[in-house]
Amino acid sequence: MVREHVEARGVRDPRVLQALREVPRHRFVREHLERKSYGDFALPIEAGQTISQPYVVARMTELLAVEAHHRVLEIGTGSGYQAAILARLARWVWSLERVPQLARLAIARLRALGIENVKVQVFDGSMGWAEAAPFDRVLVTAAAPGTPDTLLGQLGEGGRLVVPEGSRELQRLVLYRKADGRVVREEGEAVAFVPLVGRHGWGEAGP
Numbered sequence: 001m002v003r004e005h006v007e008a009r010g011v012r013d014p015r016v017l018q019a020l021r022e023v024p025r026h027r028f029v030r031e032h033l034e035r036k037s038y039g040d041f042a043l044p045i046e047a048g049q050t051i052s053q054p055y056v057v058a059r060m061t062e063l064l065a066v067e068a069h070h071r072v073l074e075i076g077t078g079s080g081y082q083a084a085i086l087a088r089l090a091r092w093v094w095s096l097e098r099v100p101q102l103a104r105l106a107i108a109r110l111r112a113l114g115i116e117n118v119k120v121q122v123f124d125g126s127m128g129w130a131e132a133a134p135f136d137r138v139l140v141t142a143a144a145p146g147t148p149d150t151l152l153g154q155l156g157e158g159g160r161l162v163v164p165e166g167s168r169e170l171q172r173l174v175l176y177r178k179a180d181g182r183v184v185r186e187e188g189e190a191v192a193f194v195p196l197v198g199r200h201g202w203g204e205a206g207p
Contacts, residue, residue, distance in 0.1 A: 001020070001025070001038040001039075001040070001054055002017055002020050002021050002054075004040075005039075005040035005053075005054055005055055006020060006040075006054055006055055006058045009055050009059075011055070011058045011059055011062050012062070013061075013062045013065075015066075015088075015089055016058055016061050016062050016085075016089070017058070018088075019061070019085045019088035019089055020054060020057070020058055020085065022088060023081065023084045023085055023088065023113075024113075025037045025038060025051075025054065025081060026038070027109055027112070027113065028045075028051055028079040028080055028081040028084070028109055029043050029045065029051060029079065030043075030044075030045065030046075038054075040053050040054055040055050041053050042056075045078060045079045045102070046101055046102060046105060047099045047101055047102050048194075049078050049079075049099070049102060049194055050078070050194055051078060051079040051081050052078075052081075052082065052141065052193070056191055057081065057082055057085060059173070059189075060082075060139060060141075060162050060173065061082075061085055061086065061089070061139075063160070063162045063173065063175050063188070064137050064139055064160055064162050065137075065160060066086060066089040066090050066136075066137055067089075067090075067136075068089070068090070068091060069091050069136075070089075070090045070091060070136035070137050071090065071091060071092050071094070071132070071135050071136050071137075072086050072090045072092070072093045072094070072135060072136065072137045072138070072139065073093075073094050073095075073096075073128065073129055073132070073133075073135040073137070073138045073139070073151075073154065074086060074093060074094070074095040074096070074138075074139050074141065075095075075096055075125035075126070075128075075138070075139070075140040075141060075142065075151070075196065076095075076096070076097065076125055076140065076141035076142040076196065077095040077096065077097035077102060077103055077106045077120050078097070078102060078106070078141060079102070079105070079106060079109070080095075080105070080106030080107070080109045080110050080118075080120075082139070082141055083095045083106065083110065083115075083118050083120070084109075084110060084113065084115055084118070086118075086139070087110075087115045087117050087118050090117070090136075090137070091117065092117050092118075092119070093117060093118040093119070094118075094119050094121070094129050094132050094135070095118060095119070095120045095121070096120075096121055096122075096123050096124075096125040096128075096129060097120060097121075097122060097123075097125070098122065098123065098124055098125060098197060098198065099122075100122050103120050103121070103122045106120055107120050124198040124199055125140075125142070125196065125198055125201075126144075126148050126150065126151075126196055126197075126198030126199055126200035126201040127148075127150055127198065127199060127200065128148070128150045128151050128153075128154045129154070130150075130154060133153075133154035133156075134154055134155065134156035134157075134159070135154055135155060135156060135159065136156055136158070136159050136160075137155075137159060137160050137161070138151050138154065138155050138159070138160075138161040138162075138163075139161075139162050139163075140161070140162065140163035140164070140196065141193065142164070142193050142194055142195060142196035142197075142201070143164045143165075143166060143167075143168060143171045143192075143193040143194065143195050143196055143202075144163055144164065144165055144171075144196045144201055144202075145165070145166075145167075145201065145202060146165060147161065147163050147165060147174070147176060148200035148201070149200075150200055151163075151200075152176065152178070152183060155176070155178050156178070157178060157179065157181075158178065158179055159177075159178045160175060160176065160177055160178075161175070161176040161178075162174070162175050162176075163176075164191050164193045165187075168195045168202060169192065170190060170191075170192055171190070171191050171192065171193060172187050172188060172189065172190055172191065173187075173188040173189055173191055174186065174187050174188065175188065
């Protein structure tokens with residue numbers, strides 16, 4: 001999977017590639033989909049959500065440029081797979097998930113793999129996690145109409161935030177860098193994610 005679907009498409013960060021090799025993706029999908037778990041495509045999970053394709057996980061993680069001492073906030077725990085990748089790279093990961101069923105399943109999967117540096121909480125991810133802020137890195141794994149000021153406000157100096165921004169149907173990966181009191185925005189490739197639902201995201205039904 002890593003060689004054919006990730007490296008072949010241009011992801012070069014050796015720590016990201018190694019994390020993808022170490023985390024068993026099949027442990028984060030439904031049992032009947034395990035045979036498909038190493039293909040380069042998204043798969044359905046519980047509660048009408050998805051686990052992102054490996055290339056997108058790798059690309060977003062590479063853009064984030066996580067270092068070993070970093071504190072990372074993830075918005076949208078989902079299956080727990082992205083959190084498991086981040087846990088291999090960062091010191092601590094805080095992950096917010098609005099759907100209790102997904103949070104419970106993700107916690108169980110992470111514990112089963114012995115991953116102890118991830119804290120999952122059921123909450124509106126668009127609000128962030130103020131009590132644990134500031135964060136060195138913030139990763140949003142759901143489509144936002146724009147990046148909530150709440151999340152940029154919880155990003156520390158020198159921090160990076162990666163988010164898919166756009167409509168409910170199609171988005172582009174956007175990288176925000178915070179330095180010297182300024183925020184710089186860089187727009188990247190097209191992607192398609194489930195919507196970020198919450199106070200600072202989309203409504204349940206959308207506009």
